Amino acid sequence: MSDLRFVDLCAGAGGLALGLEHAGFEPVLLLDKKSVSCDTLRWNRPRWQVLEADLLDFVPTRYQETYDVDLLSAGLPRVKSSATAARAETEAELRLLEATVYLAHAVQPRALLIENVPGLVNAPDFQPIRDFIRKELDHLGYRFRWFVLNAADFGVPQDRKQGVLVALKERYFDAFRPPRPTVRDHLSVGQALFPSMALGGWRDADRWAAQALTVAPTLVGGSDGRGGADLGPTGTKRAWARMGVDGGTVADGVPGPDFVWAPETGRHGMVRITTDQAAILQGFPSDWAFAGKKTARYRQIGHASPPPVARALGLAIRAALGAPGAPAPDYTSGP
Template sequence: MESVKSKVFVTSASDENLINADLLADIVSVSKATLLKWEKSGKIKPLLSVNGKKKYNLNELNEFPEIRAMLESSWDVEEKIRPVRNYSSIELFAGAGGLAIGLEMAGFEAIALNEFDANACNTLRTNRVNWNVIESNIRTTDFKPFKGIDFVAGGFPCQAFSYAGKQLGFEDIRGTLFFEFARVVKETQPKVFLGENVKGLLQHDDGRTIATIKNVIAALGYTLIEPKVLKAIFYKVPQKRERLMLVGIRNDLVKYASFQWPAPYKKIMVLRDALKAGELYQNDVSESLGQKYPQRKEEILKLVPPGGYWRDLPDHLQREYMQGSYLLGGGKTGMARRLAWDAPSLTLTCSPAQKQTERCHPEEDRPLSVREYARIQTFPDDWVFSGSISSQYKQIGNAVPVNLALAIGRSLIALFNSIEAKIEVKDTHIKFTTSKQFSLFTEESEMLNRTVQNHAI
């Protein structure tokens, strides 16, 4: 077998074993100012400079655990993980399906997907006619018919937790959408669940919010793996997106369980990988609809270089563009931001043209198109989005990147396999040994779907 250590990631075909300062800063989660301090102290040493951009030799950076993990990654091994049996799942807050696609690719069978937004539901049904999409408000939906499902997953929206964490009890989060997630876990009693959210949840309310969530999970009879923030750039996603992952295992199964977070890929994907033919996609991105800038905004953005933002404009244009914000503190690096080919995209938002979160094409003077948005989130090219352009941007921007979902999905399949290897499959598990059984279950789910739609608020 070829040694994993012999595999190194490259920034381009001509820069084997080299990495630029921007990528190094992203990988080790520091600023470029910190890199300069490290250079002065001798901790790191630039190998060469190309067009004013410093390069570093990967093999001289293996003291950094993030880079060492990439050079010694077990990604190739994890790619071969397959489920030892069919694992049934429910997905909550399914959106446009980013998480669902990745989990499906890993080996989960979605028995039901719950989503409130009509356009997102149409997106799911259009692309997967066999998926049981329950279009309803989760607050009014009864999930008891799904008791015994193997797995529950969902990215509960990062709704305000302003009053959570005071008493560290189940009542503290009642009314938030995490409560609905917890209720579904209580009603269905899955072996394992996955919750995902923004990384800021860890620090919210001085840590009291996550403490409340942990307390609720314990009260439900589940053991929580210590939450971890996964950086999408490590998992074949050309985007600086970070998501907090919560994995819970039912207490009676913990003694059988073995879990490891996914290993990073051996290279960092950049915007060029998303929009041009290469490792991620066979063809260049196709043309698609997209938002446009007002004339004056387009004129200003023409002057922003690739990878630049408002501070790269002449001072008088900085003042014109930023207006009152010009005198305020903070970098505001998302404003008048043009992306660069050889760097991952900034985190996508619900709109690439809003003043606070511009995501301008690296060469053309326009916002990223819908299809470009989808590729940066690693959706398949044949995944079609329903609704208006604004709705499509929103669906894509709110999604979990497909490749990130696939990576965590493989780790979860390995977790289920470890449990399955040590216990007998009990009759209480939902099993579909015949197509008739699956049909009856689907008919019951469709009856539930019609009922909750009639009563949804």
């Protein structure tokens, strides 16, 4: 099978790129401005060309390979409503969206994929940026579609809704269909994490898993300027508490044989998840490693695009481009 080629912007820990790789795409360049994320990418895929740079400063003419790609992909920092975030923060995120579209002017890929918050699809606050994107893509000869996917529908044990834009050159667009769910029954937190919870000999692992019957709430990576690693805001922590999990912190290791699970007694009686377990909840394969200390690792995971969703999107784009199908991913092999 001949791989299709792509450039990945704001690549982070590589969730989007990994899923696209599993769909038969080969990256020619991955860009991210955080050194720890670049370390993660190089660690797992030494053959990938990784550039540590800010998207707003990126000059594609210095990288001629970017002009011969089938797909430009971007899992951009989550845009926020001006009603819930500082104006400067909102404008910075929107500038990255604009920069991605402007880069499509230069690169002229056959397809463009942008993944972000679900509100970007239809929330009134984001109508101006949607209007900008529509105008630019119309001018470039792309047709496009906005839609929302939930990672839980693709075998990821997490309720994680993603807003997606897929644009294709006119001649390919009519063949595009958004990916359909790949699972009928959602994978629960208990099912996903029981093997790792039992690794240390924890005697209550069975009892805990038996009551953790839902998917996880959305993992939140948080801001670089805010505290240590936790699993999200107050509402998210309450959802974790209902499963007997302390969402206020991230553990250094799985529970041992002497840990007594007694969630009715408060946080000290609840189990905590590790960064490796957070990666499982995000759909990463077990051999994908994350660089940095605990908080940096968790933030990379929390901000990532789940690879199974990215694979489904890649397969849908691949089909529209008329390429043959990709093989199923091997989640057990090394890089």
